[in-house]
Amino acid sequence: MSAVKKSLVVEQLRRNQMIELLAQGKRLDGRGLLDYRAIKIETGIIPKASGSAKVTIGDTQVIAGVKVETGTPFPDTPDQGLLIVNAELLPLSSPYAEPGPPDEGTIELARVVDRGIRESQMIDVSQLVIKEGEKVYAVFADVSILNTDGNLFDTTSYAVVAALLSAKYTKYEFVDGKLRPTEVKEALPLRTIPVSVTVAKIGDSIVVDPTDEEEAVMDARLTLTTDSNGNICAGQKGEPGTFSFDQMLNGADTSRMKGQEIRNILREATGFTG
Amino acid sequence: MTTVLLDEQGLRHDGRKVDELRPVKIEVGVLKNANGSAYIEFGKNKIIAAVYGPKEVHPKHMALPDRAVLRCRYHMSPFSTDTRKNPAPSRREIEISKVIREALEPAVMLYDYPRTAIDVFLEVLQSDGGSRCASIAASSVALADAGINMKDLVCACAAGKVADQVVLDLDDVEDKEGSGDMPLAMMPNFEQVTLFQLDGILSSQQFKQAFSFALDGCKRVYQLQKEALMKKYFGQGEPSMEESE
Numbered sequence: 001m002s003a004v005k006k007s008l009v010v011e012q013l014r015r016n017q018m019i020e021l022l023a024q025g026k027r028l029d030g031r032g033l034l035d036y037r038a039i040k041i042e043t044g045i046i047p048k049a050s051g052s053a054k055v056t057i058g059d060t061q062v063i064a065g066v067k068v069e070t071g072t073p074f075p076d077t078p079d080q081g082l083l084i085v086n087a088e089l090l091p092l093s094s095p096y097a098e099p100g101p102p103d104e105g106t107i108e109l110a111r112v113v114d115r116g117i118r119e120s121q122m123i124d125v126s127q128l129v130i131k132e133g134e135k136v137y138a139v140f141a142d143v144s145i146l147n148t149d150g151n152l153f154d155t156t157s158y159a160v161v162a163a164l165l166s167a168k169y170t171k172y173e174f175v176d177g178k179l180r181p182t183e184v185k186e187a188l189p190l191r192t193i194p195v196s197v198t199v200a201k202i203g204d205s206i207v208v209d210p211t212d213e214e215e216a217v218m219d220a221r222l223t224l225t226t227d228s229n230g231n232i233c234a235g236q237k238g239e240p241g242t243f244s245f246d247q248m249l250n251g252a253d254t255s256r257m258k259g260q261e262i263r264n265i266l267r268e269a270t271g272f273t274g
Numbered sequence: 275m276t277t278v279l280l281d282e283q284g285l286r287h288d289g290r291k292v293d294e295l296r297p298v299k300i301e302v303g304v305l306k307n308a309n310g311s312a313y314i315e316f317g318k319n320k321i322i323a324a325v326y327g328p329k330e331v332h333p334k335h336m337a338l339p340d341r342a343v344l345r346c347r348y349h350m351s352p353f354s355t356d357t358r359k360n361p362a363p364s365r366r367e368i369e370i371s372k373v374i375r376e377a378l379e380p381a382v383m384l385y386d387y388p389r390t391a392i393d394v395f396l397e398v399l400q401s402d403g404g405s406r407c408a409s410i411a412a413s414s415v416a417l418a419d420a421g422i423n424m425k426d427l428v429c430a431c432a433a434g435k436v437a438d439q440v441v442l443d444l445d446d447v448e449d450k451e452g453s454g455d456m457p458l459a460m461m462p463n464f465e466q467v468t469l470f471q472l473d474g475i476l477s478s479q480q481f482k483q484a485f486s487f488a489l490d491g492c493k494r495v496y497q498l499q500k501e502a503l504m505k506k507y508f509g510q511g512e513p514s515m516e517e518s519e
Contacts, residue, residue: 111366237376241380
């Protein structure tokens with residue numbers, strides 16, 4: 001899914017160069033190992049959506065749109081609304097993205113972003129019930145990736161979170177047995193701000209917010225999501241490399257620390273204070 | 275919630291202690307046609323792993339000039355779950371296939387087999403909680419059975435949280451009604467994590483405890499993997515094989 005085409009020789013040279021720099025605590029673009037690129041968040045950019053956000057991290061650009069509709073609850077959770085997160089790597093996002101059904105990388109991306117938001121219990125789905133067992137609100141968060149330059153996991157996650165934080169949805173009620181929209185618009189029942197922090201392992205170094213170039217040579221990736229209380233609520237290691245036990249535990253600390261910084265950026269962009 | 279996940283004696287719904295593994299049985303070499311195979315029972319999980327390869331790659335353009343491609347398919351039989359599972363690969367199965375492949379890849383010496391493919395097929399005949407960990411344990415034994423060069427076995431086990439208590443090795447009930455699951459796989463002789471996933475809210479302390487529980491579970495699974503391989507290749511009661519590292 002990485003948008004950099006891997007060619008053995010150049011990749012290896014680039015990797016060696018990067019490892020040399022990383023050993024001195026530097027990166028190709030001049031950032032420190034634990035520095036994010038500039039994060040820009042705009043909300044409300046698609047007025048037809050219940051909530052929307054465009055997030056830019058470096059040259060990675062992502063738009064998330066939330067649509068709240070009514071639907072039928074799952075039989076095993078009749079007292080809960082639905083939350084469905086999906087992501088699509090658009091063919092216009094990179095020379096290597098192809099139209100067609102999502103590949104395993106895109107499926108993983110969507111599922112990891114979904115997991116982070118779902119498991120943090122960001123949305124109190126028990127409040128999204130119109131009539132138990134029959135009608136609930138279904139919150140769809142769809143993501144379009146517009147331009148790729150690494151760290152799609154975090155960019156996508158922040159876009160969905162910002163869109164959910166700024167969403168307003170139309171309330172429905174049963175009138176004479178029929179479901180009808182009302183004039184009332186409400187914010188979603190929100191409880192916390194989940195923030196995912198992705199690190200890449202390149203050689204023996206750990207860097208946050210990898211670029212496309214860094215992802216092309218990384219050994220492994222670790223995404224950890226924390227909630228507003230600093231609890232860890234979701235995680236995923238990806239790519240064929242490994243992490244030592246210490247790197248895993250330190251990853252949790254990094255995620256908590258960087259998560260707090262980014263949560264403040266999300267609060268500022270959306271006006272949500274939770 | 276209907277099930278008591280943790281009783282006053284600190285026992286779980288199936289009578290296990292918090293750090294107790296479900297019964298595990300591993301059998302090596304169960305399929306004639308495969309180059310290597312293994313069958314694992316991990317609690318109520320019943321999973322078969324088969325390895326084909328190293329073999330010619332089809333389609334040819336997928337071949338890598340300097341190493342083998344490792345491919346992995348995790349699949350659940352339609353009858354493996356409470357309600358019938360659609361046999362078409364779900365998004366969940368596609369993701370699990372990917373993470374299992376990435377969990378095994380660091381241990382397999384792919385550069386020994388350039389321009390070939392190594393296929394790992396996993397069929398979950400009956401599923402219980404922790405099927406991806408059981409699948410990894412079985413695949414790694416099947417790869418060894420196929421005689422494929424490996425740096426280490428990959429062992430796997432999950433930890434999780436039920437009733438605000440960190441526990442080892444969740445079963446189906448605990449996975450559904452509990453509040454956290456952390457599957458982990460590692461190469462025991464290198465002390466490197468090759469698979470990690472987490473869902474559910476864990477405090478900093480619980481995260482550390484779950485991590486250490488899971489590592490401990492992995493090490494126990496590793497012993498069972500070695501025993502299963504020894505049983506096939508050296509028969510029972512033979513002197514124990516020295517650890518490779």
